[in-house]
């Protein structure tokens with residue numbers, strides 16, 4: 001056996017180091033964490049059943065730990081190297097998101113743990129976007145941006161060396177893992193100094209604020225971190241009294257008895273002082289804080305229904321405020337089943353199956369197993385499988401609320417997963433196939449115990 005440090009442990013240490021760095025860099029993020037902690041505590045006090053459930057599933061201790069962060073990079077090489085860096089921490093590219101339709105010139109994936117044990121240990125993921133320079137219409141500006149990007153290296157020599165070592169050895173020992181976390185962290189650090197003069201920054205920013213954010217700095221600063229909240233509606237409502245300016249609406253599905261997919265909200269990005277290469281002083285807004293609340297993962301059929309209802313709810317144009325937005329959503333989503341049994345029987349959501357210890361099966365074992373009968377007789381238990389990914393419409397809303405006014409029209413481009421995967425140097429994992437597989441494995445294991 002090797003003495004390599006588990007990838008789950010490296011990921012946990014990295015997420016912790018990133019959280020500390022970000023709290024130091026963006027003090028308002030610390031205020032958000034304090035608010036989330038207070039709301040989580042009050043929710044648990046008011047709901048002993050929920051508290052017991054979380055305690056039984058070992059969730060309590062790491063409730064306030066971040067669930068995701070996000071970065072944006074400029075070149076295929078940067079993306080491909082990030083894939084190798086994240087792999088050292090057991091994080092792999094899952095899903096493809098095209099944001100160009102929403103006026104954001106990027107496409108993205110999420111680097112995240114994929115198997116049950118790793119997700120349980122620490123689900124930290126990084127939403128990673130690649131700038132699509134080809135969408136910049138002005139040829140001279142496109143060329144200039146490409147040159148600036150070609151001149152930078154967002155990885156330290158130490159990080160490059162340790163990634164190669166991990167690949168060669170098949171892991172890192174304790175000393176190497178500790179150095180790796182410190183070196184990898186450098187890529188995500190904020191730089192107060194831009195690499196370009198103010199004029200270049202302005203030209204890129206006028207094309208799209210996001211282009212300036214990606215191109216003008218030494219690295220892809222982490223632009224937000226996102227802890228988990230047990231009551232996103234309460235945090236949204238209480239942000240102003242904590243001195244935090246929230247985005248207008250909570251993204252995603254409405255509040256449900258049986259939560260589905262992902263609900264998110266953030267505070268607006270802060271204006272931060274920048275020194276430009278020509279010694280000019282200016283400002284840049286990029287960094288913010290976000291919170292998330294996750295529900296059950298939907299099957300393809302469930303997801304299609306979600307997308308259809310979400311589109312229907314947007315027909316009337318944007319709501320005046322979050323309260324009316326949520327009311328509008330709830331009305332439309334009345335058509336979506338809201339109890340676990342129906343979601344499961346209608347094939348709308350994914351579940352984990354577990355054999356009840358000591359149970360024996362009276363129904364159907366030997367022949368074709370009758371899952372419904374086994375559940376009804378108490379031999380088999382199905383629990384909702386948490387959604388681990390992102391939602392493109394929600395992501396676009398998060399991007400836009402943090403890019404300020406001057407929202408760009410839709411880009412005349414199509415989603416291009418093949419181009420993204422070529423840049424990445426690998427195929428992205430299909431998230432639906434992954435949930436399906438985890439469900440099948442859990443069911444097969446449970447049934448084999450009942451035989």
Ligand code: OOG
Nearest residue numbers: 070127390394395398399
């Ligand atoms: C990423 C925005 C998307 C989310 O939670 O949907 C995102 C970004 O602003 O770079 O993080």
Ligand code: NI
Nearest residue numbers: 070226290398
């Ligand atoms: Ni996010």
